[in-house]
Amino acid sequence: MTSLGIAFNVLRRTLSDVRTMALIVVLPLFFVLLYGNSFSGTYSDLRVIVVNGDNGLVSVRTAEYGRITIAADLGSAFIDALDPNAFTVEVMDDSEAALAAVGDDVWAAIIFPKSFSNAIVNEAIRVGGQQEMKIRGYTATLIPGNPIASPPTTLRIDDSNPLIASAVLEGLNTAFASVLQSQQSALVMESMLDVQPLHEGEIKMLDFTAPGIIGFAMTLITVMLTAMAVVRERTGGTLTRILIAPVSAWQVTIGYTLAFSLIALFQSAELFAASALLFDIRFVGDPGVVALIVVLFAIGLQGIATLISTLSKNEAQAMQFVLFLLIPSIMLSGVFWPLETMPASIRPLSYAIPLTFANSALRKSMLKGLGIQDLGFELAVLGGIAFGTLLLSVVFMRRQAYRA
Amino acid sequence: MSDEYVIRAEGLSKKFGKRIALNNLSFAVGQGQLYGLAGPNGAGKTTLIRTLCGLLKPDRGAAFLLGWQMPSTRVRSQLGYMPQDFAVYNDLTVLQNLEFFGRLYNLRRSQIHQRADELLELVRLSDRRRDKVGSFSGGMRRRVSLAISLLHKPRLAFLDEPTAGVDPKLRRDFWDYFNDLAELGVSLVVTTHLVEEATRCSMVGFLIAGRLLTEGTPEDILSQTSTANLDDAFIELQEQGEAVQP
Numbered sequence: 001m002t003s004l005g006i007a008f009n010v011l012r013r014t015l016s017d018v019r020t021m022a023l024i025v026v027l028p029l030f031f032v033l034l035y036g037n038s039f040s041g042t043y044s045d046l047r048v049i050v051v052n053g054d055n056g057l058v059s060v061r062t063a064e065y066g067r068i069t070i071a072a073d074l075g076s077a078f079i080d081a082l083d084p085n086a087f088t089v090e091v092m093d094d095s096e097a098a099l100a101a102v103g104d105d106v107w108a109a110i111i112f113p114k115s116f117s118n119a120i121v122n123e124a125i126r127v128g129g130q131q132e133m134k135i136r137g138y139t140a141t142l143i144p145g146n147p148i149a150s151p152p153t154t155l156r157i158d159d160s161n162p163l164i165a166s167a168v169l170e171g172l173n174t175a176f177a178s179v180l181q182s183q184q185s186a187l188v189m190e191s192m193l194d195v196q197p198l199h200e201g202e203i204k205m206l207d208f209t210a211p212g213i214i215g216f217a218m219t220l221i222t223v224m225l226t227a228m229a230v231v232r233e234r235t236g237g238t239l240t241r242i243l244i245a246p247v248s249a250w251q252v253t254i255g256y257t258l259a260f261s262l263i264a265l266f267q268s269a270e271l272f273a274a275s276a277l278l279f280d281i282r283f284v285g286d287p288g289v290v291a292l293i294v295v296l297f298a299i300g301l302q303g304i305a306t307l308i309s310t311l312s313k314n315e316a317q318a319m320q321f322v323l324f325l326l327i328p329s330i331m332l333s334g335v336f337w338p339l340e341t342m343p344a345s346i347r348p349l350s351y352a353i354p355l356t357f358a359n360s361a362l363r364k365s366m367l368k369g370l371g372i373q374d375l376g377f378e379l380a381v382l383g384g385i386a387f388g389t390l391l392l393s394v395v396f397m398r399r400q401a402y403r404a
Numbered sequence: 405m406s407d408e409y410v411i412r413a414e415g416l417s418k419k420f421g422k423r424i425a426l427n428n429l430s431f432a433v434g435q436g437q438l439y440g441l442a443g444p445n446g447a448g449k450t451t452l453i454r455t456l457c458g459l460l461k462p463d464r465g466a467a468f469l470l471g472w473q474m475p476s477t478r479v480r481s482q483l484g485y486m487p488q489d490f491a492v493y494n495d496l497t498v499l500q501n502l503e504f505f506g507r508l509y510n511l512r513r514s515q516i517h518q519r520a521d522e523l524l525e526l527v528r529l530s531d532r533r534r535d536k537v538g539s540f541s542g543g544m545r546r547r548v549s550l551a552i553s554l555l556h557k558p559r560l561a562f563l564d565e566p567t568a569g570v571d572p573k574l575r576r577d578f579w580d581y582f583n584d585l586a587e588l589g590v591s592l593v594v595t596t597h598l599v600e601e602a603t604r605c606s607m608v609g610f611l612i613a614g615r616l617l618t619e620g621t622p623e624d625i626l627s628q629t630s631t632a633n634l635d636d637a638f639i640e641l642q643e644q645g646e647a648v649q650p
Contacts, residue, residue: 005507013495237491241552244457245508246481 002247006255010229011262024221024263028270031217036206036279042086043167049090049098049109050079054116060125063141070135074117074179081175086167095154102156107168111154119152124180203367207282211362212335214271215297215355219329220322222264222298226305227318230256235314249397253390257302264298265291285365289372293365296382297358303389304354310396329355357381410435410560410591411456415465418451418614425451426462427614433593433607438586440605441595442638448614449595450488453562456593457485469560481509484558488565490545491552494538498529498548501537502555509556516555523551526581528574543569550578554585561585563594567601579604599638610638617641 014020054075061067082089090106092098098109113119125131126144133142155172159165233239242252272290275281283290304325312318330336332346333355339347350356361378364370372379411433418426425448433439441449454460456467458475467474470482492501499520506516524530527547532540537548550566563582567575579601582592586606594605602608602622609619618625618641622634629637 002508005504009493009496009504012500013493016495236493237487237489238493240459240487241485241491241505242508244459244480244483244485245505246477246510247508248477 002251003254003258006242006247006252007258007262010256010259014225014229014259014263020225023225024267025270027221028217028267029274031213032271032274032278035209035213036275042205043164043171044085045088046086046108046164046168046171047088047090047106048082048168048172049092049101049106050075051092051095051098051109051111052076052079053095053114054112055114056117058118058121060122061143061145063130063143064138065140068135068140072117072121074120075112077179078112078175081178083171083174086171099154099156103158103160106158107164108155108157108172110172113152113154116152119148120180123148199367203282206279207367208363209335210275210279210281211366212333212355212359214268214275215358215362216326216329216333216335217271218264218268218294218297218358219301219355220326221267222260222301223305223308223322223325224319225263226256226260226302227308227312227322228315229260230306230309231312231315231318234309243398249394253306253393253397256306257299257390257393260302260305261295261298264301265294268294268298281366283366284369285367286369286371289365289375290362292372292379293358293361293375293382296379296386297354299386300354300382300389303386303393306393307389307396310399328353332356333359335359354382354385357385408435409433409468410470411439411593412468413452413456413465414467416452416455416462416467417464418448418455418460418462424614426455426465428465429611429614429616430465431609431616431619433591435591436586436589437591437607438582438605439591439593440602440608441593441611442599442602442608442634443595443597443611443617445597447597447611449597449611450564451614452611453485453564453593453595457483457562479560481556482559484553484556484561484563486549486553486561486563486566488568490537490542490549492537492545492548494545495536497534497536498524498551499533501548501552505552506555511556519555519557520551523554526577527551541569543571546570547574557590559590561590561592563592565595565597567596567598575601599634603634608634610641612642 014024052075054073056071056073056075057069058072059067059069079089079091095111098111102109122145125142126147128144130144131142133140157165157168230239233242243249272281272283276283305322308321308325309318312321328349332342332350333353334350335355339350339356342350357378361375361382364375364378409432411431413432414430416426416429417424427448429448429452441452443449451460455462456469456474458467458469461475469476469479472478493504496504502520502523503513503516506519511519520533521530524533527550529544529547529551532544537545540548546566546569550563553561553563567578570578582594583604586592596602599610606621607619608622608625610617610625617638618628620628625634625637626632629640631637631640
């Protein structure tokens with residue numbers, strides 16, 4: 001009952017403060033709006049210049065009619081195939097000027113020579129082997145020629161931003177693949193591989209980042225609120241009053257944990273609901289499993305916040321310590337960059353961050369719909385962190401009185 | 405010293421860095437005694453009270469409350485502590501503060517309200533019980549703090565500067581109340597930097613630089629120093645102490 005009384009007091013005081021209430025209610029929404037609009041994972045307005053010198057004529061050797069010339073304007077087809085949502089295409093005539101423009105708000109310039117269509121089609125016939133083709137009602141057998149000496153197209157790309165350079169290359173590849181597929185299926189990957197996406201391509205970049213960002217928002221808000229509240233109680237002397245009463249450190253810690261876990265649960269529910277409603281975030285998991293992950297994670301965060309408050313003389317110092325948790329949480333927890341991209345020497349640090357496991361568990365549940373039986377490792381680690389920090393909080397809670 | 409004393413301190417020493425806060429200090433308080441701990445700011449009064457309550461660990465020596473060596477959880481329900489800080493929730497009303505701390509001492513709601521009536525009458529805040537403490541002056545917050553400290557009828561109360569910032573008439577009422585409590589068998593240790601205030605105590609200890617300069621009844625001290633009031637007595641003893649310092 002004492003713990004409930006302490007929890008009630010913390011909640012009553014927290015909820016009666018308009019600014020803190022605003023922080024609790026508005027900050028998660030603010031987070032969702034920011035990440036929903038900024039972490040979509042899709043690119044837009046990438047400026048590229050195309051110089052289309054292609055004459056659209058293709059000269060091929062046939063068994064029946066000898067060398068014939070046909071029209072196949074692949075340069076224009078390529079320009080049409082560029083994703084208009086991703087690229088802003090500017091068509092120019094001057095190759096030199098186009099190449100020189102790259103790097104100045106232009107991410108790439110692509111120069112199709114006069115023989116572009118010819119080179120592409122003949123290369124397609126060479127790779128695909130001798131084959132028959134209907135030309136104006138006549139059947140002709142196309143005879144493969146020699147390989148082309150050098151790539152027929154020039155692409156200059158600004159690789160100062162590797163992420164954008166990679167996105168530009170991927171977009172150009174997609175357009176090329178689409179054009180080539182119309183000419184020769186042997187040249188495209190899909191004709192060689194039977195690609196079977198596990199999730200039917202339904203998981204967007206935003207779905208992938210959302211669980212981690214929700215976990216990060218929880219880390220930020222829960223740790224900040226708890227650490228500041230405990231430091232304020234200590235510096236104001238009320239914590240001493242509580243600890244000098246016939247109340248055990250356990251009861252006080254449980255009281256705080258109850259209150260801040262409830263706040264964390266409310267906030268995470270708000271984060272999940274807003275993400276799903278506003279940005280249609282994928283959520284195929286069991287809400288009960290997600291709630292379990294959130295509760296274990298919140299208890300761990302609350303424990304860490306109590307430890308931070310013990311180390312801090314005042315609220316400003318507490319904020320500084322909070323940064324020591326937040327910065328590695330952003331960088332090393334796999335929220336934005338997969339752990340697989342980190343050097344082996346750094347990875348152990350990732351496994352020392354609670355968000356790494358919360359993020360992994362939330363992703364598995366929200367994106368893949370995995371249940372408790374599949375999340376044993378993550379839940380065990382989060383449970384261990386929760387229990388361990390709770391124990392340490394009890395020890396340090398008593399010391400808070402000595403430090404007051 | 406025997407355990408007829410409710411408070412017993414033996415050779416308490418405490419240093420903060422190089423600063424000596426308590427210097428081999430021993431003293432005792434009997435049941436129903438109103439002990440005034442007087443001394444200038446920085447004399448070690450608060451450190452002594454916090455050490456006696458078990459909030460600070462002494463570097464040397466030991467403190468016993470009600471026969472238990474501190475820190476001990478066994479005496480907490482019988483201990484009243486008013487810290488020098490206000491130590492109240494500014495965002496709660498007076499009554500909400502009393503209700504919260506009362507529940508920590510397992511008081512029932514009716515008991516809390518009955519005690520709240522008595523104590524708020526004493527500290528003259530009956531008509532402000534539903535006001536938020538944050539809207540109060542420093543002196544009023546101290547009065548709320550005093551009410552919280554005495555809410556659970558402690559056997560032993562440590563009051564750190566309870567009269568600081570309180571008007572003279574109310575201060576006199578406080579001392580009357582402390583004496584009434586002492587007559588009922590409650591032992592009180594009250595610190596003050598206003599030495600003359602200590603004339604209202606049954607025992608007085610002068611503390612300076614972590615050492616007890618002297619202790620005794622106010623009358624004993626006045627007669628020992630041949631002075632007319634405790635202020636003069638304190639100055640006399642302080643000067644004597646300084647004169648014998650090498």
